[in-house]
Amino acid sequence: MDSGQRQQRQAERLSDIDVIIWVDYGESPEGSPPSPEYIDRLFVEVDLALGQGLREQRDEAIRSLILALKADLTVALESNDETIMEAAVLRAREVELASKREVVACLVTSRLLAAAESGREAEMRNAMRFAREKGMEHLGVYHEVRAIHGALYGEALLERLSAAAV
Known part of the structure; x- marks a missing residue:
């Protein structure tokens, strides 16, 4: 089996994934909080990486998304502003x-x-x-x-x- 066929089989298995479990070891986000547009783009990148089935790309896309969401949620919590907090929760979508x-x-x-x-x-x-x-x-x-x-x-x-x- 060549690498192209192996990637195709892996992509087929990944296309059926409904849940991704990512173990977070408490890595803190660095820098300024991401914009809502950047977070949307990261969700697209995760979807693309899952569709392509490449583990390294997938893991990096998920890691980037989680760090961005953590930064966004941290800033929202520190603001203590209900509108900002509600928006951050909505941006996090189904991610727990x-x-x-x-x-x-x-x-x-x-x-x-x-x-x-x-x-x-x-x-x-x-x-x-x-x-x-x-x-x-x-x-x-x-x-x-x-x-x-x-x-x-x-x-x-x-x-x-x-x-x-x-």
């Missing part, structure tokens, strides 16, 4: 990274705290739904808001029942 989970946890916490401060049962319900959608039910603030929400809901229910009985 510890830094992405940190940003999502920060967004969820922010929404839960704002809902609790509002004192409105509907806002708390929406914030808790957002937390569940993001898999963040384990956060302490989620349980605190759930308790506040439960108390408000119970009070509102008692008021409605009392009004209906009169």
Whole structure:
């Protein structure tokens, strides 16, 4: 079997990949954060490298993408700006990274705290739904808001029942 046939067989196997697992040893991104356009280009490069089936190109493309996403997410987290954090999470697409989970946890916490401060049962319900959608039910603030929400809901229910009985 020549190298061309070997590359073709490898490319055929790689075309069926739905998940790529990359072990991150904590390598930190260097330099300024990447632009959204650069991140989009890196996703294209990963797709091309997967399509070509060349391991070295694939590994380097994935490594570059992960470092760029980590840099983007780190800057977003440091900004503490919800709009910037949401945009960074969207740019990361389906890629799961510890830094992405940190940003999502920060967004969820922010929404839960704002809902609790509002004192409105509907806002708390929406914030808790957002937390569940993001898999963040384990956060302490989620349980605190759930308790506040439960108390408000119970009070509102008692008021409605009392009004209906009169």
